[in-house]
Amino acid sequence: MPTLPTVEVGGTDRRPSPGLGVRPDALLLDFGGVIFQTTKRPEGYGELAAHLSEVLGRAGHRRSPESLEPVLRGGVKALKDWKNASSRRLAPLELDHRTIWHDFLASPLPPAEREVLAGSAGTLLARLTATLSEHSVRPGIPELLATATELGVTVGIVSNAHSGRAHRTLLAAHGLDEAFGVQVYSDEVGLRKPHPGIITMAARALGTTPGRTWYVGDTLDRDVVAGRRAGVGAVILTRHHSDVPPYPVTDTADAVLDTPEGIGDLLRASVPVAPTSTLDAAGATGAETRTPSARPAVPAPAGRPSALLLDHGGVVVTSVPDDAARLAFGRHLSQRLAVAGYTLSPEEAVEAVAGARVRHRAWKDRHEGAPAAGTPADPAAGFVEDVEEIDATTFWVELVGPALAHLGDGIEDWLRAEAYALILEYARSKSLPTLRPGVRDVLEAARAGGVPVAIVSNTVCGRAVREELEAFGIDHLVGVHVYSDELGHRKPDPVTARTALTALDADPRSAWFVGDKPHRDVLAARGAGVGTVVLVRGGSSSDATLDAADGALRPDHVIAEVGDLLTLWAPAVPAAPARHGR
Incomplete structure (x- = not known):
C-alpha cells in the first residue's frame, strides 16, 4: 500500500486512520467551509x-x-x-x-x-x-474535482442549508454544478446534520453505502458527528469558521486540513477495492398538522374591494404544450442521471415524466374527491377541507420513481435529493404560457385604486410561477403569493384563499376571487368567505362547465376576458390609464 501523506489528526501529527487507505466509491462534500468559503x-x-x-x-x-x-x-x-x-x-x-x-x-x-x-x-x-x-471557491476544489473524475470517484454534496436553491445557483455561476452526481440539501430533503440519514441518502443516491464514502466537512458538531453516526469510511475536516464547536464533541476526524488542497493527495494515495453491492437502509419523515380556521360569513358589503385574489393558470396566463421544452427537459434529466452513474436515454426520460403526469392527474382527482371526515363527500354539496398538495419529493419518488426503478436501488435516494431542483425544470418545461389580455390593465387599476392583489394557485412549483410573473413584467403589481406546493394544501381547500386574505389583512366579505374552475376556485373562495367570486372563460374549464355550475359551485359572475373585471368594478376602482403598443 502506498505511503499516506501526513496530516493533522485529532490535534497531533500522525498517520491518517486506515479508512483513508481505501479509495471510496464516492466523495461527499459539505458546501460552506469546504467547496465555498464565506465572508x-x-x-x-x-x-x-x-x-x-x-x-x-x-x-x-x-x-x-x-x-x-x-x-x-x-x-x-x-x-x-x-x-x-x-x-x-x-x-x-x-x-x-x-x-x-x-x-x-x-x-x-x-x-x-x-x-x-x-x-x-x-x-x-x-x-x-x-x-x-460573499462566497468564493476554496483553494484546491477545482483540482480535487478533476482528481476525483480521473480516479472514477463520484462526488456529491451533503449540506445543511436554508436555501438549497441559492447553493445550486452559486455552483452553476462558478461552473461547478455538473461535477456533482447528487446535491443533498437539508431544506430540500427535510433532514439536518448530524442526522446520519442525510449522508446515507447521498451515498445510496450514488449507488453505494456510507462505509464506502469519505465525508468532508468543516464542523465537529455537525459534520464529524454525522459522518461517524452514518458509518462513513473516513471523515475529513477542513478548517474554516468552525474550529470551536458550541459544546464539547468527543468524535474526531480522520484528518484535519487547513484547506481542501490536500484531499486529492489522499485520494491518489488510497487503494481501490472491489465495489459493494448492498445498500444501507435509511429514512425519516416528519408530518405537519393544521387546524382549519372557522369560515367567515359570506355577505358582501358594497364599495371598494378589500382585495383581489387571482388564480394563475387559466386566469393570469393561458398555456399550450411545448414539446420542444419537454424534450429538452428529457435531455437535461438524462444528463443529470449520467453524472450520478445512471444510464437513461432522453426519450426514456420523456416517457417516464409523461407517465408521471398521468399519475399526477389521478392523484389530484383522488385527493380532491376525498374530504376529511365530517365534511361532505360531494364537493357540490358543501366545502372541502384539508386537501393536501403533493410535494416535489412525492412527485419524483412516487410518481416518476417506479419508471426508473430498473436503474438501481439508489435511484430513489437520487430522486429524493434532487426533487426540488428537478421540479423547477419540469414546471418550466410543461407548457408555453401567454399573458391573458387585460391582466396588466386590471393589475394596474387595482394598484391605482389601492386594492391589494394576491395570486392563489395550485402549483407544482410556485417558484416557476414567480419567474413567469417577472418575465411578463407584472410581479411588482402582486403583493402576496400563495402557491399550493409551498403551502402544502391545494384548492378547493379554503385555507389557500384564507392565507392570502390573512397576508393582505383583508375583509373576506368585500374581497373578490377570480378563477376558471368551479370545483376548485369557487369552492375555495366560498369556503374562505370571499364575498364575490368570478369565473373567466377561455381557461381550463369549458363554457358548458361554467354555464352549468350551480349550488356551491355557482359564481357571482362569468366573464369572457379578465379585462371585463374593470366594467364590473366601475366606479369602485378607477380604470388604469390607457396604454398602447403591448
Missing part, C-alpha cells in the same frame, strides 16, 4: 431590510427598512441558536421555509406582515443567503 457582509442587513420593506409595501404594509433591520438581525441570531441546539439532537429535522420566516426571521412583525414574507419564503431565503455573505 460576512455587514451591509447586507440594510440591503435586505430595504428589499423586505418593498415586498411588504406591495401588499399595502408600510414598514421602514430601519425598523426591519433589527428584526432581521434578531431573527438570524435566533436561527443560529436553533441550529446549534439542533446539532445536539440525535436525528434533527430541518425547518421548512415558511416556519423560518414565521417563527424566527419575522416573528416580531404583525400577523399580516409575517404572512406576506412567509408567502415568498423560499425566494426571500435565497436572497438572504446571497445578500448576507
Whole structure:
C-alpha cells in the first residue's frame, strides 16, 4: 500500500486512520467551509431590510427598512441558536421555509406582515443567503474535482442549508454544478446534520453505502458527528469558521486540513477495492398538522374591494404544450442521471415524466374527491377541507420513481435529493404560457385604486410561477403569493384563499376571487368567505362547465376576458390609464 501523506489528526501529527487507505466509491462534500468559503457582509442587513420593506409595501404594509433591520438581525441570531441546539439532537429535522420566516426571521412583525414574507419564503431565503455573505471557491476544489473524475470517484454534496436553491445557483455561476452526481440539501430533503440519514441518502443516491464514502466537512458538531453516526469510511475536516464547536464533541476526524488542497493527495494515495453491492437502509419523515380556521360569513358589503385574489393558470396566463421544452427537459434529466452513474436515454426520460403526469392527474382527482371526515363527500354539496398538495419529493419518488426503478436501488435516494431542483425544470418545461389580455390593465387599476392583489394557485412549483410573473413584467403589481406546493394544501381547500386574505389583512366579505374552475376556485373562495367570486372563460374549464355550475359551485359572475373585471368594478376602482403598443 502506498505511503499516506501526513496530516493533522485529532490535534497531533500522525498517520491518517486506515479508512483513508481505501479509495471510496464516492466523495461527499459539505458546501460552506469546504467547496465555498464565506465572508460576512455587514451591509447586507440594510440591503435586505430595504428589499423586505418593498415586498411588504406591495401588499399595502408600510414598514421602514430601519425598523426591519433589527428584526432581521434578531431573527438570524435566533436561527443560529436553533441550529446549534439542533446539532445536539440525535436525528434533527430541518425547518421548512415558511416556519423560518414565521417563527424566527419575522416573528416580531404583525400577523399580516409575517404572512406576506412567509408567502415568498423560499425566494426571500435565497436572497438572504446571497445578500448576507460573499462566497468564493476554496483553494484546491477545482483540482480535487478533476482528481476525483480521473480516479472514477463520484462526488456529491451533503449540506445543511436554508436555501438549497441559492447553493445550486452559486455552483452553476462558478461552473461547478455538473461535477456533482447528487446535491443533498437539508431544506430540500427535510433532514439536518448530524442526522446520519442525510449522508446515507447521498451515498445510496450514488449507488453505494456510507462505509464506502469519505465525508468532508468543516464542523465537529455537525459534520464529524454525522459522518461517524452514518458509518462513513473516513471523515475529513477542513478548517474554516468552525474550529470551536458550541459544546464539547468527543468524535474526531480522520484528518484535519487547513484547506481542501490536500484531499486529492489522499485520494491518489488510497487503494481501490472491489465495489459493494448492498445498500444501507435509511429514512425519516416528519408530518405537519393544521387546524382549519372557522369560515367567515359570506355577505358582501358594497364599495371598494378589500382585495383581489387571482388564480394563475387559466386566469393570469393561458398555456399550450411545448414539446420542444419537454424534450429538452428529457435531455437535461438524462444528463443529470449520467453524472450520478445512471444510464437513461432522453426519450426514456420523456416517457417516464409523461407517465408521471398521468399519475399526477389521478392523484389530484383522488385527493380532491376525498374530504376529511365530517365534511361532505360531494364537493357540490358543501366545502372541502384539508386537501393536501403533493410535494416535489412525492412527485419524483412516487410518481416518476417506479419508471426508473430498473436503474438501481439508489435511484430513489437520487430522486429524493434532487426533487426540488428537478421540479423547477419540469414546471418550466410543461407548457408555453401567454399573458391573458387585460391582466396588466386590471393589475394596474387595482394598484391605482389601492386594492391589494394576491395570486392563489395550485402549483407544482410556485417558484416557476414567480419567474413567469417577472418575465411578463407584472410581479411588482402582486403583493402576496400563495402557491399550493409551498403551502402544502391545494384548492378547493379554503385555507389557500384564507392565507392570502390573512397576508393582505383583508375583509373576506368585500374581497373578490377570480378563477376558471368551479370545483376548485369557487369552492375555495366560498369556503374562505370571499364575498364575490368570478369565473373567466377561455381557461381550463369549458363554457358548458361554467354555464352549468350551480349550488356551491355557482359564481357571482362569468366573464369572457379578465379585462371585463374593470366594467364590473366601475366606479369602485378607477380604470388604469390607457396604454398602447403591448
